[in-house]
Amino acid sequence: xxxxxxxxxxxxxxxxxxxxxxxxxxxxxxxxxxxxxxxxxxxxxxxxxxxxxxxxxxxxxxxxxxxxxxxxxxxxxxxxxxxxxxxxxxxxxxxxxxxxxxxxxxxxxxxxxxxxxxxxxxxxxxxxxxxxxxxxxxxxxxxxxxxxxxxxxxxxxxxxxxxxxxxxxxxxxxxxxxxxxxxxxxxxxxxxxxxxxxxxxxxxxxxxxxxxxxxxxxxxxxxxxxxxxxxxxxxxxxxxxxxxxxxxxxxxxxxxxxxxxxxxxxxxxxxxxxxxxxxxxxxxxxxxxxxxxxxxxxxxxxxxxxxxxxxxxxxxxxxxxxxxxxxxxxxxxxxxxxxxxxxxxxxxxxxxxxxxxxxxxxxxxxxxxxxxxxxxxxxxxxxxxxxxxxxxxxxxxx
Numbered sequence: 001x002x003x004x005x006x007x008x009x010x011x012x013x014x015x016x017x018x019x020x021x022x023x024x025x026x027x028x029x030x031x032x033x034x035x036x037x038x039x040x041x042x043x044x045x046x047x048x049x050x051x052x053x054x055x056x057x058x059x060x061x062x063x064x065x066x067x068x069x070x071x072x073x074x075x076x077x078x079x080x081x082x083x084x085x086x087x088x089x090x091x092x093x094x095x096x097x098x099x100x101x102x103x104x105x106x107x108x109x110x111x112x113x114x115x116x117x118x119x120x121x122x123x124x125x126x127x128x129x130x131x132x133x134x135x136x137x138x139x140x141x142x143x144x145x146x147x148x149x150x151x152x153x154x155x156x157x158x159x160x161x162x163x164x165x166x167x168x169x170x171x172x173x174x175x176x177x178x179x180x181x182x183x184x185x186x187x188x189x190x191x192x193x194x195x196x197x198x199x200x201x202x203x204x205x206x207x208x209x210x211x212x213x214x215x216x217x218x219x220x221x222x223x224x225x226x227x228x229x230x231x232x233x234x235x236x237x238x239x240x241x242x243x244x245x246x247x248x249x250x251x252x253x254x255x256x257x258x259x260x261x262x263x264x265x266x267x268x269x270x271x272x273x274x275x276x277x278x279x280x281x282x283x284x285x286x287x288x289x290x291x292x293x294x295x296x297x298x299x300x301x302x303x304x305x306x307x308x309x310x311x312x313x314x315x316x317x318x319x320x321x322x323x324x325x326x327x328x329x330x331x332x333x334x335x336x337x338x339x340x341x342x343x344x345x346x347x348x349x350x351x352x353x354x355x356x357x358x359x360x361x362x363x364x365x366x367x368x369x370x371x372x373x374x375x376x377x378x379x380x381x382x383x384x385x386x387x388x389x390x391x392x393x394x395x396x397x398x
Contacts, residue, residue, distance in 0.1 A: 005375060006033045008090040011057075012041030012077070012101025015176075015294050017049035018275060019096045019119065022178040022364035024055060029365075030372040035059065035090065039077055039101040045272075052183060052275045059084065070100060070133060077104035085112055091375055096120055096175075098138035110144040117371055120174060121148035122155025123293075123314040130312050147374045149367050151297075151358055152317050152387065171384035172366040173359030180279055180298045181361045188276045194268045195277060198242050199284045207266075208286040208342065210234070212245040213295060214309055220253055223329035227289065227309055228260040230334035235266055238342060243267045244281050286348070287341055289334065296324055300356035305348050307337050321357040321387070322350070357387045 040063035063076030093109040096119040151174035190196035202209035306324040318324035369382040
């Protein structure tokens with residue numbers, strides 16, 4: 001296998017940390033030396049996410065975010081990463097997704113002529129304005145990455161249409177499926193007693209639990225008002241429905257959510273949940289209303305349909321597979337769709353009967369083998385993930 005080779009994994013936000021965490025052990029299995037770098041973008045959230053997997057960052061960078069603008073964040077990240085890599089150059093840099101950390105790390109690695117691996121490559125909304133800046137970030141990273149780890153066949157098609165050579169792409173599935181299955185298997189106690197009570201009632205069949213998340217900037221303000229109004233209508237219509245809503249940490253958004261729902265006896269409004277608590281809540285839910293990309297990828301593993309609170313999604317695989325419905329934020333559309341699903345158990349079961357189009361829990365192994373291949377430590381690239389073949393053995397139980 002040759003000498004140990006350092007591969008630097010860079011994460012700045014909780015979703016990045018969650019989706020990169022499964023790669024740590026998989027890279028070690030390939031004889032590579034993973035070095036996990038917390039970029040400093042959201043340091044507390046990254047460390048909390050890693051802790052759920054029994055991991056710690058190897059390096060925690062500190063940056064001056066100034067006013068918090070994108071320009072100042074990029075400046076702080078690029079300077080900190082360049083200084084670190086000047087004295088500890090990696091054999092490869094691995095980034096995940098489309099955050100400001102991803103863009104900054106990819107550009108610094110590109111300037112240093114370090115090969116870049118892009119995990120979850122090829123997601124596209126085909127609209128630079130939605131989501132912003134994520135759509136632009138991932139397109140830019142796609143131009144400088146050497147190895148593109150596409151989660152699905154649709155992502156592969158997006159990359160090839162943009163001129164990325166197919167030999168530089170491996171379809172791996174999404175590592176979030178690996179992550180969510182690992183955390184769910186641990187069955188940890190839920191920290192928040194109120195959430196724990198709602199989850200226990202749902203598991204016992206005493207209630208039907210709805211998980212509601214709305215965190216994207218385009219949902220703030222009036223769109224979120226409409227979603228919250230729909231939630232109130234559902235609570236009025238169904239006496240057995242209970243709601244868990246982790247509020248965005250932005251104070252204005254939290255205040256908006258609490259103004260609508262804080263005093264309702266069948267609603268728990270929380271701070272962002274620790275990842276194990278979120279997974280337990282998701283697994284116990286009857287239905288999810290969310291604008292989160294991660295939730296769209298995670299929910300099918302538990303047989304939970306998703307109402308997507310967005311007008312455009314870069315994860316059409318969930319919609320095409322039937323396990324998600326793209327609704328937007330119109331109050332009546334959200335409420336009407338939720339009512340149809342709550343009223344029809346057979347319809348809910350049919351939505352999720354094919355399994356999870358985003359992965360089979362082995363994405364990290366494929367990703368690590370692909371990185372080893374890129375670095376010349378394997379002779380051939382790994383075989384890719386196929387939802388069609390994986391779904392043939394899926395069984396739904398809930």
